[in-house]
Amino acid sequence: MTEPKMPDVAATSAPAKKHARDGKPNATIYDIAKVAGVNPSTVSRALSKPGRVSAKTQKLIEDAAAGLNYQVNPFARALPTGRTNTFGLIVADITNPTFFDIVRGAETTATLRDYTLVLAESAESAVTELTAARRMMATVDGLILASPRMDDDDIRTLARDKPIVVINREVDGVPCVVPDVNKGISEAVRSLAANGHTKVAFVAGPPQSWMSARRWEGVQAACEWSRLEAVRLESTKPTVDGGRQVARDVRATGATAVLTYNDLLAIGLMQELQAAGMVVPDHISIVGFDDIFGADFTTPPLTTVRSPLGECGAGAATLLLDLLHGTGEPAGTLRVETELVLRGSSGRLLPKG
Amino acid sequence: MTEPKMPDVAATSAPAKKHARDGKPNATIYDIAKVAGVNPSTVSRALSKPGRVSAKTQKLIEDAAAGLNYQVNPFARALPTGRTNTFGLIVADITNPTFFDIVRGAETTATLRDYTLVLAESAESAVTELTAARRMMATVDGLILASPRMDDDDIRTLARDKPIVVINREVDGVPCVVPDVNKGISEAVRSLAANGHTKVAFVAGPPQSWMSARRWEGVQAACEWSRLEAVRLESTKPTVDGGRQVARDVRATGATAVLTYNDLLAIGLMQELQAAGMVVPDHISIVGFDDIFGADFTTPPLTTVRSPLGECGAGAATLLLDLLHGTGEPAGTLRVETELVLRGSSGRLLPKG
DNA sequence: CAATATTTGGCAACCGGTTGACAAAAGCCG
DNA sequence: CGGCTTTTGTCAACCGGTTGCCAAATATTG
Numbered sequence: 214m215t216e217p218k219m220p221d222v223a224a225t226s227a228p229a230k231k232h233a234r235d236g237k238p239n240a241t242i243y244d245i246a247k248v249a250g251v252n253p254s255t256v257s258r259a260l261s262k263p264g265r266v267s268a269k270t271q272k273l274i275e276d277a278a279a280g281l282n283y284q285v286n287p288f289a290r291a292l293p294t295g296r297t298n299t300f301g302l303i304v305a306d307i308t309n310p311t312f313f314d315i316v317r318g319a320e321t322t323a324t325l326r327d328y329t330l331v332l333a334e335s336a337e338s339a340v341t342e343l344t345a346a347r348r349m350m351a352t353v354d355g356l357i358l359a360s361p362r363m364d365d366d367d368i369r370t371l372a373r374d375k376p377i378v379v380i381n382r383e384v385d386g387v388p389c390v391v392p393d394v395n396k397g398i399s400e401a402v403r404s405l406a407a408n409g410h411t412k413v414a415f416v417a418g419p420p421q422s423w424m425s426a427r428r429w430e431g432v433q434a435a436c437e438w439s440r441l442e443a444v445r446l447e448s449t450k451p452t453v454d455g456g457r458q459v460a461r462d463v464r465a466t467g468a469t470a471v472l473t474y475n476d477l478l479a480i481g482l483m484q485e486l487q488a489a490g491m492v493v494p495d496h497i498s499i500v501g502f503d504d505i506f507g508a509d510f511t512t513p514p515l516t517t518v519r520s521p522l523g524e525c526g527a528g529a530a531t532l533l534l535d536l537l538h539g540t541g542e543p544a545g546t547l548r549v550e551t552e553l554v555l556r557g558s559s560g561r562l563l564p565k566g
Numbered sequence: 567m568t569e570p571k572m573p574d575v576a577a578t579s580a581p582a583k584k585h586a587r588d589g590k591p592n593a594t595i596y597d598i599a600k601v602a603g604v605n606p607s608t609v610s611r612a613l614s615k616p617g618r619v620s621a622k623t624q625k626l627i628e629d630a631a632a633g634l635n636y637q638v639n640p641f642a643r644a645l646p647t648g649r650t651n652t653f654g655l656i657v658a659d660i661t662n663p664t665f666f667d668i669v670r671g672a673e674t675t676a677t678l679r680d681y682t683l684v685l686a687e688s689a690e691s692a693v694t695e696l697t698a699a700r701r702m703m704a705t706v707d708g709l710i711l712a713s714p715r716m717d718d719d720d721i722r723t724l725a726r727d728k729p730i731v732v733i734n735r736e737v738d739g740v741p742c743v744v745p746d747v748n749k750g751i752s753e754a755v756r757s758l759a760a761n762g763h764t765k766v767a768f769v770a771g772p773p774q775s776w777m778s779a780r781r782w783e784g785v786q787a788a789c790e791w792s793r794l795e796a797v798r799l800e801s802t803k804p805t806v807d808g809g810r811q812v813a814r815d816v817r818a819t820g821a822t823a824v825l826t827y828n829d830l831l832a833i834g835l836m837q838e839l840q841a842a843g844m845v846v847p848d849h850i851s852i853v854g855f856d857d858i859f860g861a862d863f864t865t866p867p868l869t870t871v872r873s874p875l876g877e878c879g880a881g882a883a884t885l886l887l888d889l890l891h892g893t894g895e896p897a898g899t900l901r902v903e904t905e906l907v908l909r910g911s912s913g914r915l916l917p918k919g
Numbered sequence: 920c921a922a923t924a925t926t927t928g929g930c931a932a933c934c935g936g937t938t939g940a941c942a943a944a945a946g947c948c949g
Numbered sequence: 950c951g952g953c954t955t956t957t958g959t960c961a962a963c964c965g966g967t968t969g970c971c972a973a974a975t976a977t978t979g
Contacts, residue, residue: 241935252959257937267957287705288650289935291641293964307670310663310859317660320687324698329705332685334673345677352640352682480863487865506663507860510833512840594965605929610967620927642965646934 240281248277260285299329300533301349302357302526303342307334310505311475311522315359315380318526326534328354339363346371355533359526360424376536378529382423383546388536390529390547391424394431397518397551401472401500402435404553408561410470410498412442416459416482418451418474425474428502432472444468448478456481460489469497469562476501476508476517483511483558498559513557524549593634601630613638652682653886654702654709655879656695660687663858664828664875668712668733671879679887681707692716699724708886712879713777729889731882735776741889741897743882744777747784750871750904754825754853755788757906761914763823763851765795769812769835771804771827778827781855785825797821801831809834813842822850822915829854829861829870836864836911851912866910877902 242256249256251270258265259274266274277283291297302319304312316332323330331353335342339362346363349356355376361368365384371377372387379389405413415432418425429445436443446462448455456478463471463482473479479501483493493499493513501508504519528547595609602609604623611618612627619627630636644650655672657665669685676683684706688695692715699716702709708729714721718737724730725740732742758766768785771778782798789796799815801808809831816824816835826832832854836846846852846866854861857872881900889897 239935243935253935254937254960255958257935258958261937265957270957284704286645286935288641288644289964290937291964292639292645292935292966293937295964297641307673308666308859310666313661313663313666316685317687320660320685324686329701330685332669332673332683333677334670348682351637506661507863510860510863512865592965596965606965607930607967608928610965611928614967618927623927639965642934643967644934645936645965646967648934 239286240278240283241286242283244281245274245277245283248281249273297352297354298327299331299353300355300357300530300537301331301333301346301353302359303333303335303345303349303361304359305335305337305342305362307332310507311503312359313506314522315526315529318523318528319357319530320526322527322530322534326530328530328534335362337362343367350374354537357526357529357533359529360422362421376533378533378536380525380529388532388545388547390525390532390549391427392520392525392551393548394428394518394520394551395434397520397553398428398431398472399435399438400553401516401518401559402432402439402441404555405470405498405500405559406439406441408498408559410441410562412444412466412468412470414444414446414463414466414468414471416446416448416456416463416471416473416478418448418478420447422451422474428472428474448474451475452477453481453484456483457485460485463497464489470500470559471497472500472502472518474502476503476505476515479515479517479558480508480511483515492563493558494560495563498562500559504554508554509556511558516556516559517554518551519554520551521549592639593631593636594639595636597634598627598630598636601634602626650705650707651680652684652706653883653890654684654686654699654706655712656686656688656698656702656709656714657712658688658690658695658715660685662830663860664856665712666859667875668879668882671876671881672710672883673879675880675883675887679883681883681887688715690715696720703727707890710879710882710886712882713775715774729886731886731889733878733882736899741885742899743878743885744780744899744901745873745878745904746901747781747871747873747904748787750873750906751781751784751825752788752791753906754869754871754912755785755792755794757908758823758851758853758912759792759794761851761912763794763915765797765819765821765823767797767799767816767819767821767824769799769801769809769816769824769826769831771801771831773800775804775827781825781827801827804828805830806834806837809836810838813838816850817842823853823912824850825853825855825871827855829856829858829868832868832870832911833861833864836868845916846911847913848916851915853912857907861907862909864911869909869912870907871904872907873904874902 242253245256246253255266256274259271302316320330331349333345333349335345342361343363346356357378357380360381361379368379368384369386377387379387381391383389383391413436415429417429433443444466446459448459451474460482473482479499483499486497487493491497501515501517504517508515508517528549532547595606598609599606608619609627612624673683684702686698686702688698695714696716699709710731710733713734714732721732721737722739730740732740734744736742736744766789768782770782786796797819799812801812804827813835826835832852836852839850840846844850854868854870857870861868861870881902885900
């Protein structure tokens with residue numbers, strides 16, 4: 214493989230051009246044109262405009278291309294066209310399991326449709342996020358923002374430049390993919406009601422979080438419907454630690470069931486309550502949100518309202534790609550269903566013994 | 567959704583050039599040149615070759631650039647130079663928490679040094695991996711392979727084209743970043759020995775896994791040193807489910823302590839043993855590997871040998887970027903330390919009651 | 920102050936595709 | 950078979966930077 218092939222063809226004086234570290238220069242459409250005996254532009258058309266050249270020229274060119282194992286140079290293509298076959302995904306925190314499935318869903322869809330996914334993280338900061346988005350805009354055809362922290366207006370401004378899809382939040386005038394929390398929540402609340410609970414606490418997420426607001430609304434509505442009392446508590450941060458910290462407040466409310474803004478909070482809360490001697494679910498039922506990785510590692514495993522995050526990622530990618538290709542702009546909001554995943558952390562209330 | 571929306575606004579005549587969807591064309595070095603009254607090539611030099619132009623021309627150009635809020639067109643730059651300020655990271659499974667911190671470490675380092683990270687997933691398949699790698703090679707300056715599944719030879723072949731760094735595996739002639747398992751393992755085994763254990767089972771990972779082999783070697787060596795008996799078991803797959811399946815075998819060995827190839831196996835194993843009525847760690851101690859997200863969600867929380875995955879990702883990125891910039895090629899293998907994270911799943915053996 | 924060494928800026932070619940305009944070739948018709 | 954439409958391939962300009970080479974401008978030196 215590495216021994217001298219074409220003695221001097223490749224060797225010599227060569228000013229060492231593009232061809233990577235070893236010696237073989239990459240084939241270009243000019244090389245193909247020469248081999249096939251046609252004009253470079255014909256090669257370009259054969260390779261990208263189906264039907265634009267006659268069947269036999271097409272074949273000729275394809276064979277030549279295969280022979281030289283040609284690959285288009287994406288930059289050369291991007292330069293005149295502006296298209297890169299690439300789109301960006303910005304998440305608030307790569308290590309937050311909420312995003313894992315979103316990333317995977319998007320990545321899978323991208324690959325399937327011959328796009329490449331570029332990933333960036335905003336470290337939960339609105340300014341970092343905006344910076345990352347701006348940077349990306351230059352190199353991608355479109356952008357997906359998962360649970361963005363920046364203003365609606367910033368998002369709309371970006372969206373004027375290139376297609377943007379938002380996950381987990383609704384922004385007027387921008388296509389969005391959001392889980393519809395109502396089904397999952399009402400299942401959860403009905404289940405709690407059926408188990409004899411009468412007072413439900415909701416531990417909210419970050420104050421500016423769109424999703425947290427939706428979930429609280431959902432909980433209120435469902436509780437009203439089931440004639441349960443609902444109280445809202447604030448958390449310091451939507452993490453395991455935040456969950457631990459809110460445990461006192463939860464106990465103070467006297468609620469026998471808790472829904473938390475996300476699973477991380479639920480897990481921390483459960484740990485703290487258990488450490489204080491409470492038995493879950495005998496003394497208190499706990500229900501999380503998202504069904505993240507690890508939600509079933511706990512003892513008891515966590516009951517949670519699952520958002521189909523993989524679907525969100527895939528849906529957003531599909532929406533974006535359609536936007537990129539489709540002529541008209543359908544846009545609009547794509548809603549995906551949530552559902553209750555009943556595990557061991559919720560159940561019948563045991564009379565305090 | 568499908569009905570005609572914007573009748574003609576979007577449609578029509580507009581030759582619609584580079585400038586995004588709204589009207590403002592992006593500034594080019596030609597625009598800057600015009601404003602600053604110099605030649606485009608001077609602008610190019612001022613912007614990329616520090617010190618090549620005089621201070622005052624530099625200032626002139628920078629001001630003009632700022633005024634037009636110019637941003638280089640990455641494609642135009644990549645075309646002649648081949649450099650893209652981008653590198654790829656291929657992981658076997660985006661949803662496997664082992665990779666989360668690797669991704670983050672790499673992403674952070676990339677951003678810090680003004681590079682962009684492109685992510686791809688191989689879905690645990692050697693061929694998908696190779697395909698993805700080939701695809702990427704065209705558009706990135708270098709590549710990081712995390713726990714690659716493909717042959718050493720394939721990796722070396724890729725490495726001839728562009729700089730490549732491998733994580734979690736050693737490949738001759740290719741720079742690698744690997745956790746040195748010995749420290750962590752010997753800490754773990756010593757701790758087990760101190761707690762009265764005499765027979766240790768190791769649940770192996772995939773047969774071809776380089777890392778699994780290293781871990782088994784480490785366990786053998788440490789056990790020998792501490793005069794413990796070590797037995798090896800195979801798992802069907804390195805997941806929670808695989809852990810459950812191997813539980814029978816583990817009990818059959820009569821070992822009172824188990825180390826598993828990774829945390830997922832440990833968690834599955836623990837769940838299954840507990841379901842069968844065993845108490846952890848009173849009846850059996852369990853130690854995992856990696857300290858993945860969620861390892862402390864279990865009851866008891868999992869003792870595990872932590873690999874500094876974030877460091878691995880960051881280290882690999884640094885290595886790669888140095889390779890990209892440094893003239894010489896230091897290469898070689900970067901070893902990072904592992905350590906025991908002592909939690910509740912391991913401890914003193916209780917006399918069977 | 921002339922002669923030489925060093926900066927600094929301009930010219931033009933090039934990276935590798937894409938695309939509008941147009942002419943040659945082919946197909947169709949009566 | 951001539952005239953007309955349609956298909957197919959070519960020409961040339963362009964996307965927006967980079968860079969080798971050279972000449973003008975400036976600095977250094979005897």
